[in-house]
Amino acid sequence: MGIDARNRAGTPRILVAEALTKVYVRGANEVRAVDGISLSVRAGEFMAIMGRSGSGKTTLLDLLGCLLRPSAGELAIDGRSVIGASDGELAAIRRERIGFVFQEFNLIPTLTAIENVMLPLRYGPRHPNGRQEAAALLDLVGLGSRAAHRPNELSGGEQQRVAIARALVNRPAVILADEPTGELDSTTSETLMGMLRGLNRDRGVTIIIVTHDAGIAGATDRVVRLSDGKVVADERSDGRGFERALYGEPSLNGDGLHNGTGGRVRVLLGDLLDRVRGR
Numbered sequence: 001m002g003i004d005a006r007n008r009a010g011t012p013r014i015l016v017a018e019a020l021t022k023v024y025v026r027g028a029n030e031v032r033a034v035d036g037i038s039l040s041v042r043a044g045e046f047m048a049i050m051g052r053s054g055s056g057k058t059t060l061l062d063l064l065g066c067l068l069r070p071s072a073g074e075l076a077i078d079g080r081s082v083i084g085a086s087d088g089e090l091a092a093i094r095r096e097r098i099g100f101v102f103q104e105f106n107l108i109p110t111l112t113a114i115e116n117v118m119l120p121l122r123y124g125p126r127h128p129n130g131r132q133e134a135a136a137l138l139d140l141v142g143l144g145s146r147a148a149h150r151p152n153e154l155s156g157g158e159q160q161r162v163a164i165a166r167a168l169v170n171r172p173a174v175i176l177a178d179e180p181t182g183e184l185d186s187t188t189s190e191t192l193m194g195m196l197r198g199l200n201r202d203r204g205v206t207i208i209i210v211t212h213d214a215g216i217a218g219a220t221d222r223v224v225r226l227s228d229g230k231v232v233a234d235e236r237s238d239g240r241g242f243e244r245a246l247y248g249e250p251s252l253n254g255d256g257l258h259n260g261t262g263g264r265v266r267v268l269l270g271d272l273l274d275r276v277r278g279r
């Protein structure tokens with residue numbers, strides 16, 4: 001496979017792309033939507049992908065999530081190449097390792113919110129507590145009282161939150177989220193980012209989020225910028241951009257703990273996650 005699955009410190013590289021390429025051909029027209037991207041993502045990273053409309057963000061996310069097969073290049077997940085994998089093997093990787101939040105929510109219109117959340121469970125081994133877990137996740141995203149509603153009875157932001165609960169139901173190692181806050185107001189975006197941060201910190205879930213919003217990107221640890229299907233920047237950030245934009249500079253007490261509103265919000269979200277986990 002030719003890809004070193006571990007970095008020097010021994011943290012597993014959960015996703016490794018080398019010269020990953022996706023070319024769409026329409027008649028005589030060729031679009032290099034993803035044009036030779038090399039990228040490696042360590043387990044537990046919280047990363048944003050930014051770039052203008054048409055720069056290849058969704059295509060890259062779909063390649064990383066094995067929803068699309070690349071035209072060329074290498075992709076390894078958990079240290080194993082997926083290039084020669086069968087459709088069934090790719091489906092198993094998607095089912096067991098990856099939670100998707102799509103740019104358009106892709107909820108099933110005839111199913112209720114809780115049934116939509118439970119949908120991924122249909123395809124794996126039996127989950128006797130599936131309904132209970134789905135209900136807890138709907139609570140987590142603030143939709144406990146909407147479990148019986150169908151998508152057309154929910155607002156755009158509520159549908160997106162159902163989609164997020166659905167992405168979490170299989171306890172994925174990686175969450176790939178395409179503009180998950182695009183339809184949300186700033187308060188709901190903040191809650192969502194807090195939830196994702198909590199999942200990342202407490203459960204070690206690797207998160208890759210596509211966003212146009214610099215504040216959202218600033219709340220992650222790493223920002224990759226695309227232009228014309230290529231990576232043009234790959235920068236670390238301190239993950240505090242969103243909080244700073246909302247609350248100003250944090251104040252630190254003697255224990256190094258945050259006293260400001262942002263700190264309290266994090267504590268509240270931590271409590272919420274603990275409740276869902278039954279601690």
Ligand SMILES: Nc1ncnc2c1ncn2[C@@H]1O[C@H](COP(=O)(O)OP(=O)(O)OP(=O)(O)O)[C@@H](O)[C@H]1O
Binds near residue numbers: 032054058
């Ligand atoms: N199925 C397809 N067939 C042909 N061209 C496509 C297809 N999907 C995407 N493209 C083209 O590939 C390029 C990258 O598209 P992509 O959807 O990845 O962009 P994006 O960065 O996600 O944009 P946006 O911010 O608008 O969602 C665009 O030029 C687009 O027109």
Ligand SMILES: [Mg+2]
Binds near residue numbers: 057058059103178
């Ligand atoms: Mg897109």
